[in-house]
Amino acid sequence: MAISESVKPLELAVVVPTFNEAANLKELIGRLERTLSDIQWEMIVVDDDSPDGTAALLRDLALTHPQVRCLRRVGRRGLSSACIEGMLSTHAPLLAVMDADLQHDESLLPLMVTALQKEGYDLAVGTRYMDGGGVGDWDTGRQTTSHLATQLGQWWLKVSLRDPMSGFFMVRRTAFEAAVYDLSSLGFKLLLDLVVSSPQPLKVKEIPLQFRQRHAGESKLDQRVAFDYLMLLVDKTVGRFVPVSLLSFGLIGLLGVPVHLGVLRLAMLWRDWPFLQAQILAVVVAMVFNFYLNNTLTYRDQKLQGWRWWVGLIKFMATCGIGAIANVGIANAVYDDFGGWIVSSLAGILVGFGWNYGATALLVWPKRRPKPKVPPPLA
Numbered sequence: 001m002a003i004s005e006s007v008k009p010l011e012l013a014v015v016v017p018t019f020n021e022a023a024n025l026k027e028l029i030g031r032l033e034r035t036l037s038d039i040q041w042e043m044i045v046v047d048d049d050s051p052d053g054t055a056a057l058l059r060d061l062a063l064t065h066p067q068v069r070c071l072r073r074v075g076r077r078g079l080s081s082a083c084i085e086g087m088l089s090t091h092a093p094l095l096a097v098m099d100a101d102l103q104h105d106e107s108l109l110p111l112m113v114t115a116l117q118k119e120g121y122d123l124a125v126g127t128r129y130m131d132g133g134g135v136g137d138w139d140t141g142r143q144t145t146s147h148l149a150t151q152l153g154q155w156w157l158k159v160s161l162r163d164p165m166s167g168f169f170m171v172r173r174t175a176f177e178a179a180v181y182d183l184s185s186l187g188f189k190l191l192l193d194l195v196v197s198s199p200q201p202l203k204v205k206e207i208p209l210q211f212r213q214r215h216a217g218e219s220k221l222d223q224r225v226a227f228d229y230l231m232l233l234v235d236k237t238v239g240r241f242v243p244v245s246l247l248s249f250g251l252i253g254l255l256g257v258p259v260h261l262g263v264l265r266l267a268m269l270w271r272d273w274p275f276l277q278a279q280i281l282a283v284v285v286a287m288v289f290n291f292y293l294n295n296t297l298t299y300r301d302q303k304l305q306g307w308r309w310w311v312g313l314i315k316f317m318a319t320c321g322i323g324a325i326a327n328v329g330i331a332n333a334v335y336d337d338f339g340g341w342i343v344s345s346l347a348g349i350l351v352g353f354g355w356n357y358g359a360t361a362l363l364v365w366p367k368r369r370p371k372p373k374v375p376p377p378l379a
């Protein structure tokens, strides 16, 4: 008998994204081993170089738990992109995604496997918003936000899933691969992204999920997740035509206008400053404002921190200063040649904006691989 015939084929990969989840992994692995004892499975932990040493701990655990593998990403952040890369790294025909913090009930995994292997479904979703499911002890604020976000997603993207925000699901590898080129991979909502990007409608089984309390550590969900979510919705609708970072950059640029005008007015009225001085202050404040928001939102995955923040700010101001010179130059040239103050001015703004976006993407937020602040200990 050939060796390959004696080995049972792999059936399932459980992809677990992690950022600072060292305190939860041992318990999670133990639970998966108990629940999946009849299934050939592996676990792919995708760790974004957590400073708490999650990856080093996994290396130790994997020595005695052969199902466990760690995919460590350096200089990267992002829940959806982590899951996608984990899913691409395995050969298993079924791919599950679940959080590391034990909020997702692992006993649903065998039900999901049955739904996909025996009942002909393409996707099984742990669903909080159905009979038998629930959100546990969430405060009303988070409940309302989650409901609103769910309804917005269902309406905007015409999705009928009852819980498109769920982070716990299992998908057939063929269905995932059919969608993979169209995934936005922005933010936290991979399930929604997957369902919308799928070229054919997926046969979905919804299984009630009682969302549990986080076991140890802290949630990484913050206000930026809301912004990422909006960007996902936008990307899924107009992303084919315009990159979402350009839209975000433009939107933040527009927000800078009232900030500029507000500072200008205040400086003139309240401080009695002459126009020129007030205008200079307004430009500086608006630039800092724009830099801050772009760093926090548009380029969240490459966010500059510490001294790099200051270097980034200086580079941003210098780049945008050149953009302003280009703006005036182009506007003036168009005005001289064709006249028309609105068209000339808009032409200047367009060129300045294009320069600011392109040049800052290259110079201020280039893709880079910084060393972690606390290198994980050597095993």
Ligand code: GDD
Pocket (backbone or CB within 6 Å): 016, 017, 018, 019, 020, 021, 046, 047, 048, 077, 078, 079, 082, 098, 099, 100, 101, 103, 146, 165, 166, 167, 168, 188, 189, 218, 219, 220, 221
């Ligand atoms: N690799 C990686 N990179 N993992 C991350 C990142 C990241 O940037 N951010 C978060 N994670 C991991 C966490 O370590 C955890 O295992 C999982 O992703 C979910 O993050 P939590 O911080 O626990 O999020 P949550 O519990 O608030 O949100 C969960 O529930 C939401 C439903 O309300 C997630 O499952 C969401 O996807 C889901 O929408």
Ligand code: MN
Pocket (backbone or CB within 6 Å): 099, 101, 103, 214, 219
């Ligand atoms: Mn969680």
